[in-house]
Amino acid sequence: DVVMTQSPLSLPVTLGQPASISCRSSQSLVYSDGNTYLNWFHQRPGQSPRRLIYKVSNRDSGVPDRFSGSGSGTDFTLKISRVEAEDVGVYYCLQATHWPPSFGGGTKVEI
Amino acid sequence: QVQLVQSGGEVKRPGASVKVSCKASGYTFTSHGISWVRQAPGQGPELMGWISTFNDYTNYAQKFQGRLTLTTNTSTNTVYMELRSLRSDDTAVYYCARDTDGRNPWGQGTLVTVSS
Numbered sequence: 001d002v003v004m005t006q007s008p009l010s011l012p013v014t015l016g017q018p019a020s021i022s023c024r025s026s027q028s029l030v031y032s033d034g035n036t037y038l039n040w041f042h043q044r045p046g047q048s049p050r051r052l053i054y055k056v057s058n059r060d061s062g063v064p065d066r067f068s069g070s071g072s073g074t075d076f077t078l079k080i081s082r083v084e085a086e087d088v089g090v091y092y093c094l095q096a097t098h099w100p101p102s103f104g105g106g107t108k109v110e111i
Numbered sequence: 112q113v114q115l116v117q118s119g120g121e122v123k124r125p126g127a128s129v130k131v132s133c134k135a136s137g138y139t140f141t142s143h144g145i146s147w148v149r150q151a152p153g154q155g156p157e158l159m160g161w162i163s164t165f166n167d168y169t170n171y172a173q174k175f176q177g178r179l180t181l182t183t184n185t186s187t188n189t190v191y192m193e194l195r196s197l198r199s200d201d202t203a204v205y206y207c208a209r210d211t212d213g214r215n216p217w218g219q220g221t222l223v224t225v226s227s
Contacts, residue, residue: 048217
């Protein structure tokens, strides 16, 4: 199975400042169709995960443009340009290129 | 709007089985398969398996092979997840979601507690 490794585990942030989360995969996430199925999720306590980014850099509907995703191959990054209070919670990456899809261990973002 | 509504929480004894439902609405049921993802307390999510709502094809993570069965009822737009031979480490919140890439929205989650 593909192992997804996130860093850091915990990320103290300052409101209005940028934040960045890294995700690395144990093998390339480029699929045979040329797409890279790497997604990012945000989860608040007691809530279901919500997808923010799909296929590396595409924002889901309703996701603020302060969130951006980048990367290729095995190295990926989620960036928040200016952290807001509602951004606290745990962020997960997910690879859906290889079966079974696998999540990273999570990064807890706290003010 | 798209909704996935799951059945309520369950408490089970070790060795028992649990069956959780996920009722879809707001889109064409057969156009998206359904994945089941579980999240143990304080842990990250883990994908268990996926079922095509078009032809009932299933794909299970090896970890759950032999204990997990996914089924559909197209007349009620509902997908079912049955997990057998429950152990204490199966205690988790179980989610359904469309496809295998976690597209929004997910179900609200169903807490399954396994305890003697």
